[in-house]
Amino acid sequence: MTNRAMRILLLLVALIIYACKKNENSTPHINYYLNNTQHASVATQHNDNTRAGSNYDEKLLTPANVNPNQFGKLFTLTVDDQVYAQPLVVGNLAIGTGKHNVVFIASVNNTIYAYDGDDGSLYWSKNYTMPGLRTPSSSDMASNWCSPYQDITYKIGIVGTPVIDTVANTIYFVARSTDGNKFHQHLHAVDITTGNEQSGSPVEITASMPGTGDGSVNGTVSFDPRRNNQRQGLVLVNGVVYISFASHCDWNPYHGWILGYDARSLNQVTVYNDTPNGEGGGIWQSGMGLVADSQGNLLVATGNGTVGTPATYQEDVNGTAEKMPSPDPTNLSGRAESAMKLTPSGSTLVVSSYFTPWNYVNLNGNDQDLGVIGSFLIPNSNYYVTACKNGNLYILDANNMGGYSASTNNVHQTLPINTYAQFHCQPAYYISSFNEYMYIWSEYDQLRAVPFNRLTNTFGNNQTVSHITGPPGSIGAMISVSSNGSTEHTGIVWASYAQSGDAGHAVCPGILRAFDANNIETQLWSSDQNSGDNPGNFAKFSAPTIANGHVYLATFSGQVVVYGLK
Numbered sequence: 001m002t003n004r005a006m007r008i009l010l011l012l013v014a015l016i017i018y019a020c021k022k023n024e025n026s027t028p029h030i031n032y033y034l035n036n037t038q039h040a041s042v043a044t045q046h047n048d049n050t051r052a053g054s055n056y057d058e059k060l061l062t063p064a065n066v067n068p069n070q071f072g073k074l075f076t077l078t079v080d081d082q083v084y085a086q087p088l089v090v091g092n093l094a095i096g097t098g099k100h101n102v103v104f105i106a107s108v109n110n111t112i113y114a115y116d117g118d119d120g121s122l123y124w125s126k127n128y129t130m131p132g133l134r135t136p137s138s139s140d141m142a143s144n145w146c147s148p149y150q151d152i153t154y155k156i157g158i159v160g161t162p163v164i165d166t167v168a169n170t171i172y173f174v175a176r177s178t179d180g181n182k183f184h185q186h187l188h189a190v191d192i193t194t195g196n197e198q199s200g201s202p203v204e205i206t207a208s209m210p211g212t213g214d215g216s217v218n219g220t221v222s223f224d225p226r227r228n229n230q231r232q233g234l235v236l237v238n239g240v241v242y243i244s245f246a247s248h249c250d251w252n253p254y255h256g257w258i259l260g261y262d263a264r265s266l267n268q269v270t271v272y273n274d275t276p277n278g279e280g281g282g283i284w285q286s287g288m289g290l291v292a293d294s295q296g297n298l299l300v301a302t303g304n305g306t307v308g309t310p311a312t313y314q315e316d317v318n319g320t321a322e323k324m325p326s327p328d329p330t331n332l333s334g335r336a337e338s339a340m341k342l343t344p345s346g347s348t349l350v351v352s353s354y355f356t357p358w359n360y361v362n363l364n365g366n367d368q369d370l371g372v373i374g375s376f377l378i379p380n381s382n383y384y385v386t387a388c389k390n391g392n393l394y395i396l397d398a399n400n401m402g403g404y405s406a407s408t409n410n411v412h413q414t415l416p417i418n419t420y421a422q423f424h425c426q427p428a429y430y431i432s433s434f435n436e437y438m439y440i441w442s443e444y445d446q447l448r449a450v451p452f453n454r455l456t457n458t459f460g461n462n463q464t465v466s467h468i469t470g471p472p473g474s475i476g477a478m479i480s481v482s483s484n485g486s487t488e489h490t491g492i493v494w495a496s497y498a499q500s501g502d503a504g505h506a507v508c509p510g511i512l513r514a515f516d517a518n519n520i521e522t523q524l525w526s527s528d529q530n531s532g533d534n535p536g537n538f539a540k541f542s543a544p545t546i547a548n549g550h551v552y553l554a555t556f557s558g559q560v561v562v563y564g565l566k
Contacts, residue, residue, distance in 0.1 A: 002122060002152075002186060003081065003120070005564060006526045007307055013297070016352065016496065020255070021248060021284070023420055025217055033460060034120050036101060036548055036549065037426065038058075038059055038060065038091070038101075038547075038548040038549055039059070039091030039092035039099075039548065040055060040058070040091050040543050040547045040548055041089055041090050041091045041164075041166055041547070042055065042088055042089045042546075042547050043088055043090065043163065043165075043166050043362075044088070044161075044163045044164070044234075044235065044289060045086050045161035045163070045233030045287075045289040045543075046086070046233070046289065046334070046376070046426070046428070046480070046543060047330040047480075048286055048372070048380050049235060049237060049250060049288055049289075049291060049292040049377075050291060050376055050377040050378075051288050051291050051375070051376040051377065051478060052376050052377070052379050052428060052429040053289060053426065053427070053428030053429065053480045054376070054379075054428060054429060054430050054431075054480070054481040054482070055337070055481070055482045055483075055484050055542060055546050055547060056483055056484070056486070057484075057485075057549075057551070058482035058484060058490075058546055058547070058549070059549075060549035060565065061217075061482055061492060061523055061546070061551075061564075061565070062484070062489065062490050062549075063489060063490070063491075063516045063522075065565060066514050066524045066525050067524060068529045068530055069523060070565055070566060071194075071514075071563065071564070071566065072237070072497055072530055072533045072563060072566055073526050073527075073532055073533045073534075073561055073562070073563055074132045074550070074563060074564045074566070075120045075562050076101070076120075076559040076560065076561050076562065077105060077113065077115045077120060077295055077552075077559060077560040077561075077562065078557055078558065078559055079105055079107045079110045079111065079518075079559060079560065080107055080111050080558070081107040081108045081109035081111070081154075081155055081157075081556075081558065082107065082108045082153070082154075082155070082556040083086060083105060083106065083108070083539050083542060083554035083555065083556070084108060084152075084158075084159045084160075084161075084231075084537065084539060084540070084541055084542055084554070085106040085158060085159065085161040085162060085173075085542060085554070085561060086103065086161045086162065086233070086235075086288065086542045086543050086545055087103050087105050087119050087545045087554055087560055088103070088161070088162060088163075088171075088545070089101060089102065089103050089545060089547040089548070089552070090102050090104070090166055090192060091290050091547070091548060093193065094193065094455070095123050095170075095192075095248065096116075096123055097378050098255050099377070100118065101115060101116070101117040101118050101125075101547070101548050102115065102117055102123065103115050103116075103547075103552055103560070104164065104171060104192065104546075105478050105554070105560050106158040106161075106162055106173055107154040107157070107158065108128055108134055108135070108152070108154075108156060108157045108158060108159060108482045109127065109129075109156055109157050110128045110129040110135050110157035110175040110176070110177070111125060111127045111128070111157075111158075111302070111466070112126055112128065112158075112162075112171065112173070112190065112195065112374075113125040114192065114193075114195065115549060115560075116466065117550060117552070117562075118548070118550075120562065121406075122236070122353040123233060124194060124195040124196070126190075126195040127159075128173075128175040128177065128186075128190075128480070129157065129175065129177050129186055130175075130177040130184060130186065130202075133177035133178055133184070133367075134179070134180075134281055135153055135155045135156070135176065135177065136155070136156045136175065136176050136177070136226075138150070138155075138156065139154050139455075140180070140183070141156065141232055141248040141251065141406055143248075143249070143250065143251050144290045145249050145250060145251045145252065146248070146249030146250075146251060146268050147461075149249055149493070150248055150505040150506065151248065151505065152248075153340075153506075153507055155174050156176060156229075156248075157175055157177075158173050158174065158175050158191065159229070159231050159287075159289070160230045160231055160232050160233055160234060160243070160289075161234065161287070161289060161542075162233075162234060163233065163235060163236045163241065163289070164192060165263060166494045166536075168263070168264075169191060169192050169193055170189050170190065170191060170192065170198055170263075171189075171190050171192050172187065172234055172236065172263070173187075173188055173234065174186065174187055174188075174204070174205065174230045174234070174243055175188055176225070178226075178232075178469070181367025183225045183226035184205070184225055185201035185205040185225045185230060186202055186203065186204050186205060187201070187202060187203050187241070187261055188201050188202045189202075189263070189266060190203040190335075190443065194479055194553020195343070198240060198343075199501040200265055200266045201266060202266075203261070203268075205223065205225065205243070205259065206225075207222070207223040207257060207271045208220050208222040208223065208258055208271075209221055209273050209276055209348075210272055210276065211273065211276025211277050212275050212276075212277050213253075213277045213278045213279055213306070213310075214227055214252055214253035214254070214255070214275075214278065214279035214280075214424060215253030215255075220334070221255060221273060221276050223245075223257055223259075224473075225248050225252070225546075226386075227248060227251050227254045228245040228247060228254055228255075228257060229245060229247050229248045229251075229282075230243060230244075230245055231245075231246055231287055231541070232244045232245075232246075232283055232284075232285055232287060232288065232289055233287065233289030234289065235289050235290040235291075235292050235298070235369060236263060237296050237298075238262065238296045239262065239263050239290040240262060240263060240270065240344075241260065241261045241262075241263050242258055242259070242260045242270070242290055242292075243258070243260075243261070244256070244257065244258045244259075244260050244283040244290055244300065245257045245258075245259075245283060246283050246284045246303065246310060247280075247366060250280070250282070251279070252279060252283060253279065254279075254280065254282065254307075254317065255273050255274065255275050255279070255280070255281055255282075256273070256274040256275065256280070256281035256282050256283045256302050256303075256305070256336065257272065257273055258270065258272040258274075258283070258298065258300070258342070258349060258383070259271060259272075259289055260344075262566060268527040269347065270344065270348060270349060271347060272306075272342065272349040274334070274335045274336060274338075274340075275306045275333075275334050275335070275336050276333060276500065277306070277308045277309070277310055277333055277334060278305060278306020278309075278334045278336070279305050279306050279310075279336075280306060280336050281302045281303065281304075281305035281306065281334075281336030281337075282302065282305070282537065283300055283301075283303070283371065284304055284371055284372055284424055284483070285300075285371055285373065285374050285375055286305050286372060286373060286374045286423075286426050286476075286478075286541055287374070287426070287540075287542070288374030288376070288426055291375065291384065293377060293382075295397065296344060297341050297342060297343050297352070297398075298341075298342040298344075299339070299340070299341055299342075299377060299384050299542050300339070300340055300342060300371075300374050300375075300377070301338070301339040301340075301370050301371030301373075301386040302335060302336050302337065302338050302339075302340070302365050302370065302371050303309055303336065303337065303366070303369040303370065303371045303372065304336060304363075304367065304369040305336025305337065306326070306331035306334040307326050307329050307331075307334055307335070307336055307356055307360050307364075308326035308327070308328045308330055308331040308334045308404075309326050309327050309328045309331045309333070309334060309403075310326065310334065311325060311326050311327075315379075321490050322333045325361050328358060329360070329404050330403065331355070332351045335351060335356070335357055335361060336364075337357065337360045337364060337370050337371075338354050338355060338356040338370065339354065339355045339368060339370065339371070339384065339386050339394070339396055339401055340401075341353040341384075341398050341399070341401065342357075344564065349452070353398065353399060353400060353401045354404075355396050355401035355402040355403065355409070355410075355411055356392065356403070356404040357370065357409055358404070358405055358406055358408055358409055360404075363390065364437065367388060368388060368390045369388070369563065370386060370387075370388045370394075370513060371386060372387070372388075372389055372423050372424055372425035373386060373387040373393075373423035373424075373426075373427065373526070374427060374430060375387075376427065376428075377398070378429060378452065379420055379429065379431065380431075381457065382397055382399055383395055383396065383397060383398065383412065384396045384397075384398045384535035385400075385427070385482065387417070387421075387423040387436065387539075388423070389421075389422050389423060390417050391416055391417055391421045392414050392415065392417070393414070393415040393416075393417055393440075393459075394411050394413070394415075395411065395412045395413040395414075395415065395458065395459065396411055396412055397412045398551045403404050412457070412458070413458045413459065415450070415459050417440065417445075417448070418442055418444070418445045420443075420444045420445070421442035421445055421476075422442065422446070422474060422476075423442050423476065424442075424443060424474055424475045424504065424540075425440065425442050425443070425475070425476025425479075426476075426477070426478055426524070426541070426543050427439060427440040427441075427477055427479055428479040428480055428481045428493070428543075429452075429481075430483065430491055430517050431486060431491070432483070432488070432491055432517065432518060433485055433486040433487065433547045434454045434488070435452055435518070436454075437449045437450060437452065438450045438452060438459065439479050439481065439493050439495075439517075440476075440479070441470075441471070441476050441477035441495055441497065442471070442477075443471050443472065443473060443474055443475060444471075445469075445474045445476070445503075446465050446466050446467070446468060446469055447462040447465070447466040447468065447477070447495060447515065447520055448464070448465050449463060449465075449493075449494070449517075449520045450463050451463075461497050464519070464520055464521060465520075466515065466520045466521055466523070467521060468513070468523065470472075470499070471497035471498050471499075471503070472500060472501065472502070472508070473490070473498055473502030473503050473504055473505075473506075473508065474500055474502055474503070474504035474505070475497070475498060475502075475503040475504045475538075475540050476497065477495040477496060477497035478496045478497065478540075478542060478543040478544065479493060479494065479495050479496075479543065480493075480543045480544045480545065480546055481493055481494070481517060481546075482494065483517065484548035488518075489518075490519060490547075491516070491517025492515070492516070492517055492524065492525070493512050493514070493515040493516075493517050493545040494512065494513070494514055494542075494546060494551060495512070495513045495514075495515070496510060496511070496513075496535075496538065496539075496542075496544050496553060497511060497538060498510060498511075498513050498538040499511040499528070499538070503538050503540050505542070507537050507538075508538050509516035509537060509538065510527075510535050510537055510538030510539070510556075511527050511528055511538075512526070512553055512563070513525070513526045513527070513532070513542065514526070514537055517534045527563075533563070535553050535557075535561045536555040536556070536558075536559060536561070537555030537557045538555070538556065539553075539555050539556050540555040541555040550562050551563040551564065
């Protein structure tokens with residue numbers, strides 16, 4: 001062997017050793033991914049502002065190669081706590097030495113991580129708890145409403161999925177801090193290449209508006225940074241970052257808030273409260289982000305609380321105060337238990353269309369609220385899909401949702417799914433070359449593929465139902481879809497859920513399954529088929545992220561698991 005050949009061989013060996021030692025936090029792999037030709041981005045919860053949950057730019061993973069022999073766990077990305085937020089990906093980002101596919105992870109300890117999405121090396125990580133304070137915990141939320149508080153276990157920092165502006169290279173997220181007495185929520189705008197705060201960041205989240213509702217003082221209702229839970233994913237639309245809030249365990253007094261901030265200056269430009277003269281109206285939606293249509297309107301569904309003007313009370317036959325229906329359920333100032341189209345107007349949002357179920361009083365009284373499901377907009381349409389804990393899906397024309405009637409629901413379509421469904425789940429939607437489906441998997445049910453007819457703009461009753469039962473407990477599956485456009489035989493349905501236990505109130509073992517999108521009776525792969533593919537504990541409200549030949553799965557086990565072709 002010549003000296004020149006020997007030098008080349010030694011150089012190649014050195015490069016291989018360097019690649020193997022590049023990341024101490026993962027098990028790197030030297031294959032296709034180090035020269036990945038795919039550079040798709042997933043910059044917001046469930047892929048885009050429709051929240052339909054499909055990535056149509058996946059060219060590598062197909063039903064032909066996602067199987068126990070070819071597909072499985074590649075490496076893990078270590079984090080410092082549980083992950084509720086869906087991992088986000090920016091493709092071909094200029095960071096480090098060159099351009100890379102980068103995955104961004106937010107933990108409940110207020111830490112953001114920027115990992116190489118192809119080989120697992122760490123570019124940066126930073127904690128955003130305010131100086132001198134700590135991250136709030138579940139014990140801080142214990143109350144006479146909920147004790148012990150179990151909806152979120154231990155730390156409660158970043159819960160809602162961030163949103164990324166890929167042009168401005170900025171990630172926006174809400175972090176929480178406390179000293180045990182005062183509680184703070186801050187909106188951060190951070191450079192995705194360095195982790196450094198952008199100009200004007202962070203800004204403390206505060207808000208108030210005129211109202212006589214629950215917790216008001218001298219005719220003013222104010223945002224409560226302790227009780228108000230930032231669970232939904234953030235949305236960026238027309239240069240405004242919108243943040244929505246529910247509560248911790250229906251801990252009154254609370255209200256449903258939507259706050260908007262200018263993406264560049266972080267000045268607050270929008271304040272909306274859905275029950276300023278009443279109570280409740282939390283915006284939950286199983287962690288999925290607010291929907292924004294192409295005109296910049298927001299579509300949202302709200303939970304239990306005041307409908308119209310505040311209800312009155314009268315004594316029943318036993319002398320107990322009984323809550324009566326609202327004197328005016330159509331009054332737009334109280335829009336709990338409702339789906340709404342909200343249009344930006346000045347410094348607030350106005351209700352331009354809404355739907356409230358005719359039996360909202362019964363729904364409120366039996367905790368069968370609307371808006372628990374991850375609601376979404378059917379792509380290339382005006383039809384908005386939401387659901388109620390009574391087992392019904394509602395398909396609403398966003399321009400004419402149906403309003404309120406005391407005797408019937410004037411909606412586009414009501415689709416009964418399962419009377420036992422609570423719909424704490426995230427559905428997804430997929431358009432193939434010859435059909436389109438909604439995929440939904442609520443608790444105590446099976447995965448369902450529900451076809452949509454473009455001629456009638458309705459879902460059909462000829463559902464396909466998988467043979468696999470689950471999920472148990474009170475939390476359903478988090479679903480995403482991947483495909484190479486509408487190319488036949490490329491669509492895959494990915495479903496993550498708790499394999500056992502009640503994930504609504506406990507940490508439970510998780511499972512990830514993959515199904516053929518055109519025939520969900522065909523399971524392609526499951527993380528329980530090979531022992532090395534086990535993801536750890538299920539991360540509720542965090543859907544799988546599929547991008548560039550990888551599946552990124554958040555967990556409650558201090559890691560994000562990365563799956564791909566072996």
